[in-house]
Amino acid sequence: MLKEIKTCSNCILDEKINGVIIGDDGICNYCKKHKPFTPHGESKLLKIFKKAQNKKRHYDALVPLSGGKDSTYVLYLAVKKYKLNVLTYTYDNGFMSDFAKKNIEATQNKLGVDHIWVKHDPNLIKELYRTALLHSGEICGICGVGIERSMLKVSEAWKIPLILLGHTPTEANSFTSENIYDQNRIKAIFAQSNNINKQMLKRFLVYLNLDFINTYFYTKTGRFGKKIHILYYIDIPSEKEIGNILKNEMDWSGPEGSEYTRHFDCIAEPFTNYIRDKRFGSSRRIPQLSNLIRYNEISRDEAIRISEDDAKKNLPENYEKVMSILNLTDDDIENIGNIPANVFSDKRSTSNIIFTKVRSLLKKTEH
Numbered sequence: 001m002l003k004e005i006k007t008c009s010n011c012i013l014d015e016k017i018n019g020v021i022i023g024d025d026g027i028c029n030y031c032k033k034h035k036p037f038t039p040h041g042e043s044k045l046l047k048i049f050k051k052a053q054n055k056k057r058h059y060d061a062l063v064p065l066s067g068g069k070d071s072t073y074v075l076y077l078a079v080k081k082y083k084l085n086v087l088t089y090t091y092d093n094g095f096m097s098d099f100a101k102k103n104i105e106a107t108q109n110k111l112g113v114d115h116i117w118v119k120h121d122p123n124l125i126k127e128l129y130r131t132a133l134l135h136s137g138e139i140c141g142i143c144g145v146g147i148e149r150s151m152l153k154v155s156e157a158w159k160i161p162l163i164l165l166g167h168t169p170t171e172a173n174s175f176t177s178e179n180i181y182d183q184n185r186i187k188a189i190f191a192q193s194n195n196i197n198k199q200m201l202k203r204f205l206v207y208l209n210l211d212f213i214n215t216y217f218y219t220k221t222g223r224f225g226k227k228i229h230i231l232y233y234i235d236i237p238s239e240k241e242i243g244n245i246l247k248n249e250m251d252w253s254g255p256e257g258s259e260y261t262r263h264f265d266c267i268a269e270p271f272t273n274y275i276r277d278k279r280f281g282s283s284r285r286i287p288q289l290s291n292l293i294r295y296n297e298i299s300r301d302e303a304i305r306i307s308e309d310d311a312k313k314n315l316p317e318n319y320e321k322v323m324s325i326l327n328l329t330d331d332d333i334e335n336i337g338n339i340p341a342n343v344f345s346d347k348r349s350t351s352n353i354i355f356t357k358v359r360s361l362l363k364k365t366e367h
């Protein structure tokens with residue numbers, strides 16, 4: 001007899017997902033260890049802002065803008081609430097939705113802020129995405145590194161003391177076990193393609209040998225802006241309320257019929273979830289929806305309805321479009337689906353591994 005797969009009775013995680021354990025009470029380990037979020041405190045944030053303003057630089061803060069809800073809300077807070085002098089910037093990954101582009105223009109006009117676009121040669125970035133996907137089964141990490149590196153470069157060029165990021169507590173636990181941001185791992189993946197030369201690598205990585213330790217010291221010494229997750233410091237309204245604030249005060253608009261995806265700014269997001277589902281048997285959607293249940297953003301029934309709708313779709317949104325941009329065949333997708341988890345993890349940089357260990361030990365002693 002087949003063993004029945006248990007699903008948590010509080011969220012929608014099931015035992016098929018790596019690391020999920022459901023107890024006799026029907027509740028999963030993630031729900032059990034979940035604590036309501038306690039912000040670090042606004043006074044700490046104000047101190048950080050004051051210090052940055054006292055430096056009297058061209059801009060107090062850099063706000064990377066994706067056109068999505070969280071980064072636009074951060075911009076709203078920085079300019080309207082905290083009266084910071086900001087520079088905004090966007091990394092166009094080649095998959096930006098029209099929604100996102102329109103939002104960026106609308107908010108920029110509304111607030112009268114300066115904005116910079118960073119966009120790589122489309123052929124270069126396509127080759128990088130394609131190679132990463134075919135050999136590692138993953139492309140989000142490449143985009144993540146592109147954003148990170150260009151963000152540091154802009155902060156360095158304008159000597160901007162702070163970088164304000166829109167990561168929120170509800171986004172944690174996406175079950176990415178792969179160290180997709182390690183530059184040595186990325187270089188090893190790119191080495192699989194004969195079409196990628198060192199010059200292309202340099203253009204993409206900006207800093208060819210930047211590891212976590214360098215980044216840490218360059219930030220400490222002020223060469224790079226200090227990253228602040230502003231939404232971890234203050235009480236934040238629900239996702240719906242944030243949407244309303246942005247619509248009313250920022251001329252921002254979300255997609256029709258909210259699907260509760262935070263990443264409608266990227267048209268490749270459903271495709272990447274589809275690939276994740278093929279590789280690991282679970283996409284990021286289920287953990288994300290489960291998180292929203294725990295933070296009372298949506299009900300369990302609503303999450304079930306959304307994930308059932310997802311399952312009904314044969315192919316994700318924009319599938320054909322992404323396939324054609326990256327020049328992929330059905331066979332490629334089949335092969336990508338068979339790439340095991342944590343491939344290339346033996347290529348990780350030793351210094352990054354040590355740095356991550358030391359940092360987690362220090363964090364433990366702090367609390």
Ligand SMILES: [Zn+2]
Pocket residue numbers: 008009010011012013027028029030031032290
């Ligand atoms: Zn649960």
